[in-house]
Amino acid sequence: MELINLSDIYKIYNVGGEEVRALDGVNLKINNNEYLAIMGPSGSGKSTMMNMIGCLDTPTSGLYLFEGEEVHIMDDGQLASIRNRKIGFVFQTFNLLPKATALHNVEIPLVYANIKKDKRIEMAHKALENVGLGDRMHHKPNELSGGQRQRVAIARALVNNPSIILADEPTGNLDSKSGHEIMGILDELHAQGNTIILVTHEDDIAKHAKRTIRLFDGKITEDIKDK
């Protein structure tokens, strides 16, 4: 089933009077339960691509359909809603709220989804158990290791049962052992039927994915499926 359809996407910034084409006519289709890696050197447009897919940004021109919904014409509120319901973010720097416990961090997307407290706790518990942190729920981020923090972030991304998990350099701030664990979790999530999109510049990480696209100067230069 087709999940994401980007067609003829342009993202053009004006930097100091000069036109920068961060995305220069991108066409991309992503199906359900794909495991995709987006690669490219810095400045290739992969961050812009991730922001676009993650509905944090809208294209200058082009069509973006997410499960048939027209993202390219959405306003801020609609974008927020689609991010909340359909997209789980995993960031390189974890981006957990430092004063909140692991459980509370995982609960926050559910607060924005307006889910009742009891249900929220139950769902957050389940998500944390899924990533193997059942015994660390009441720890704050500074009481957790890097790998554990990233697992909390994954639990937060998962808790709303999103359509895609969007991981931006998920192992970039981790030692290789923790990084390996995190990739193991993502592999397993994919095996469970989740759609995962990785943004990375490391080949080792990209290897986990079943499909790799390469960006260069805002264009897709390579699209390798079913490795």
Add this chain to the structure above:
Amino acid sequence: MLSLFFENFKISLSAVFANKLRSVLTALGIVIGVLSVTLMGTLISGLDRSFESSMSWLGKDILYVSRYEWFSDMEWWEVRNRPRIRPEYVEMIRKRSQYALAVCPVMQRGASLTYEDKETRTEIFGTNEDYMETISTDIQEGRFFTASEDRSGSRVTIIGHGLKEAFFEDESPIGKYIKIDNVKFRIIGVLEKQGKFLGFFSVDKQAVLPLGAFKRIFSKRGWMRLSVKLQQDKINEGLDEIFGIMRQIRRLKPSEKNDFAINQTKAFESQYNTLKFAIGGTGFFITLLSLIVGGIGIMNIMFVTVKERTREIGVRKAIGATNGMILSQFLMEAVIICLIAGLVGLFFAYVSSLFINKVFPSTLPLGLSIFSIMMSMVVGIVSGFIPAYKASKLDPIDSLRYE
């Protein structure tokens, strides 16, 4: 929506308590604002109460006819040239007025009172047998003098409660003799305790004598006023009538101005209202000023908070917070600071009101307390809005990248 409200509430509380010193300094303006508005209210309510009770013993239905107005900007020489009020007027008013229930002359002077080895200086009043009609105090013990005692110049006196306590303590003073400026008077009655008038001076130490004796012994030419008690439902008619009668007595032509004054407790009221207005106005001004300063402080600190938490805002937006949700989060935080500040201010006001209460009776008005809390929350909303709006409009991508 409710879960978001509680979430925001929790975030706000933890943010406020995470930066305790900053929050305290920020909130100071609001604390002072709430403190000043509630203290002014307390002060005014206390003044009101003591004014009411003081006025009640002057009596709304009593007219005081005398040479001068109680509160007037007339030149002293103009007043000095006015004719005196004479004892004959009493009978004239009694005969001609249909609304006057009682008319009595009152002469007043300072005198030295002695009983055995005790001595005190106080005010003595010379009046007639109707005097009790025109004051709100009652006889506690003994009796008032009669018309015939007045006419015959009997040396009898009715003393105030304070005087009785000073001279006789628990003994009954009835039938005992005291000396007023070395003239012996027999005590025939004691007045009830009255308290202080407007909290300033006490009339409990007064001694009341028949006018006959007063004039014969102390002064033939002292100044005099008349107290006229009117029917309660005919006060305005009575006032007009007494003006007319006084003008007749003085044989004034229609073109001539009054050369006497008729005072009412209303005169006190308008003076009092001026005072109250001055206190209230000052309080209002201080409150307004400190709230504006406080509001600016809140706004400033909220801008800092938004800046500091840019990344958090980015994360929250990425995981699905709408602009409105971010707006409400920061607005809530500003309101919480102000609410806590308001409660602290109210607490200090309450403690201060206990001390004020020792000086004169007063309480912290409940309505005003609620109002001041609402007011501080409004300040929170107003001053928190722009920073919160700014936070809500932050671009999630830039915010996530913010270091």
